[in-house]
Amino acid sequence: MTTAFSEHDNARGFSSPSATLRHRHILDLDDFGRDEIELVFKTGDAMLEVLGRKIKQVPTLRGKTIANFFIEPSTRTRSSFELAAKHLGASTISLDTAKSSMLKGESFISTLHTLQNLGADTIVIRHPQAGAPYLAAREIKSSILNAGDGWHAHPSQSLLDLYTIRQRLGNLEGLKVTIVGDIKHSRVARSNIWGMSTMGIKITLCAPYTLLPRHLDGFVSNSHLAPIVVTTNIEKALKGADVIMLLRLQRERQESGLLPSIREYVRLYQLTEQRLSLAKPGALVLHPGPINEDIEITPEIAYGTQSAIDKQISNGVAIRMALLYLITGGNHAE
């Protein structure tokens, strides 16, 4: 037999069984294969096509319930997930709580159980503490999608970053990406280290030592990742970069003494026209948002031609639709 297409109506599209998502939760990209990331991209393409229509809704997840459980303020990521779920025809529940208002201990877990019992097939979690989505995945049966946990991971952001780069530059393999900013406290940076390494991207990290995690070298070598270049000098870091990714600087970093002053950070690390010219001509500029204008980046660059920051936002919805589609559905519990 030469063909894998058997039962016509029931077999459509199940063309290559290897290209399925092996995860029922999306917690981080550390265990994502290249084929899985490609699958997310391919599904994202289809979702982008839906987003280009007049009627931006498909009935794919009709009858499914997706809960957004955000224990940290985030209007952007939450709206992106909410819209993604609605475009796919799912019902949504949104729960925003400040951690300070939650009772110690029980409350996170008991809320998860409540959401599960309300029928949530997938729970999108944003939590201020690294690892909370893992606890959730061990605790309940719904699929868990990590929408950012503390300093640890933000897989959907990394996937949309990679998708945006692929959209603008084509092949990812061999590209040089420079990430500038608060690496130490950045879940975006951590997820991108995994995702980019898997896709064969060469990573350079650039920040003052106070904003770089200690023992980064041990992390890279013990995880069998390709070497990562680390430098405190932005000029060096930008030389020959295909993509420049800036991270948001939280003002409390200065307050807690990690930076002498915002002024000094701007002088040393802001992406200016002059610095941008050190990168490859036409290098792409990314920022996970929200931008502190005049801190990480000048507004001229942020809204200029080399910036793909707007694209990141629209691609974000497509990628989140793809992720929800790929993990929601099926009767996992049985």
Place this chain on the structure above:
Amino acid sequence: MSEKILMTSGDIKRTLLRIAHEIVERNRGTEDLVLIGIQTRGVPLAERLAGMIREFEEIAVTAGTLDIGLYRDDVSTNNLRPIIHDSDIPIDITGKQIILVDDVLYTGRSIRAAMDALMDTGRPKSIQLAVLIDRGHRELPIRADYTGKNIPTSQNEEIKIHFKEIEGKDEVIVTKRTQNP
């Protein structure tokens, strides 16, 4: 597993040519005609039909592709989620006469999904259905406007269509699954 060839390359060609003529005849020409192949096995058929019409009518006919993965009704009950292929409909379908093209008509669920998918992209004047094989066992009130061949089958038989473009050879095969595999 036993296997039988139902249609040869020549049979397929003759059948498609007949369908192409029927389409033009029923629609009184090719005005507003758009052929849309359902991903993935309807795509080569739609292209061939468009090519044939182009040849004997000497006029270009629009062909497109449609993926129905997002409209399937078994996404929520099946652990395997279909891979979404590209949909490529080069023009606005509003007001057009759409010929949906697929290889095998079986339960009718794919066609139902395809119609939903089409309606979300515009408001066609009409939708007609062309299939190479109708094997029966419909679960929905759907019938084909153009049928290549009716092949009554039992549930444990499989119809396989090979395409030159994909498998390197045109043929239609029926295989019978043996009981107690």
Place this chain on the structure above:
Amino acid sequence: MSQALFIKGGCLVDPSRGINRIGNLLVLGDSIVYEGKGVPEMPQDTSILHASNMIVCPGFIDLHCHLREPGFENKETIATGIAAAARGGFSTICCMPNTDPPIDSSAIVEYVKRKAAQESSVHVLPVGCITRGRKGMELADMDELAKAGVIAFSDDGSSVTNSQLMCHAMDYSRDLGVPITSHCEDTTLSGNGIMHEGWVSAMLGLKGIPPAAEEIMLARDLILAELTHAKLHVAHVSTQGAVDLIRRAKEKGLLVTAEVTPHHLTLTEESVMGKQPFCLRQLRQHASNQEEKNLIPLIYNSNAKVNPPLRTAEDIEHLIIGLREGVIDAIATDHAPHTLADKNCDMDEAAFGISGFETALGCLMSLVHSNQLSISLLISKLTCEPAKVIGRESELGTLKEGSQANITIFDPDSEWEVDSQNFVSRGKNTPFDGYSLKGKVMATIVNGRIAYKDSSLPLPKPFSATKNKEKGEDKK
């Protein structure tokens, strides 16, 4: 009451006198009356306990545990803590004063002692607070506490951050003959840290506690000990740098002693991501009947959250060298039981601590089985050495004839699987859950009475009855 127990044919290991040989022990009442190769004369009703292929040693002494009562009885009570200690082979335990109210007055000392006495089992020796209410503001009534019987002073759980106050505490303690046990942590460096600052914390995005946080405070306390000539005992040493600092202090002749925990000797930072070192064999990923749970690797394992944090393989190496060289005097469990709710939450909220009594011997024996420690050295760190730290070496930690009959009997080769649900401690919080340990406590004897006996060990039979039975069988 002349209860008599004859422990026959075990391997007697008594490092206090350099003994390591097959022999017998006779216990009469609450003391050891015979220790040797022969069979002494014994009363008619003597029970006999066969201990061949087992190690018979002085009862273990734990310098550092948390019994949680009064105040946190949902985590542990004195009764359950004592039962767990006995199961772990401990005949004497020193409980830390971070209770509610804390042990900062003779009344609370009396309360703990009375509660412990009710169990008439393991000896409980309370540790008193250094500062009133453990608040770090003013000294507790140290003389009153010493007279009430505390064996050390400690604000364990926190450091006394005010150096002036710590200096006063050390000065004041000199008169009392009781050491100050220091929990060394510079909280400005450890902050809200959760685990060791290393590659795992860098990867998991968890706030790290650098070794410097421990070493800086340790250095301060050693300097103060040198200044005051006070007796200083260093709690739960976890870093290579700390071992070096203590070594130097001992070389200078300071009155300093130190302890290390079983978990700091066997587990590394990688435990937080659910990985275990080679010398421990993993049987189950996680104690759970739900297959679902096993699909999620046990990273962010809050049961591996402990203060000081689990460090690196290199630190373990130096802690073991420290034990061998005598830089570290004792092994103490830092048994810190918590409820499920205290641990089943995110890493930030999860409480620090490991329920350690019942796994202590099993995981320490992995060091013996992998030839990193000799059996007699290990036993010395659990018996005579800790006895010296609290100045009780004449009565505790020895099998010498005439001494109190505190005896631990264990099978060094028995393999068993850790199942926290079977702990007698209320605290089921252990990173060893689901692991296979080799080395199992078979019996713990305190004051001549059997405080714990493993179910696989036959009940001691009266000597005469055994003889008669044997005779009877001979006739058949």
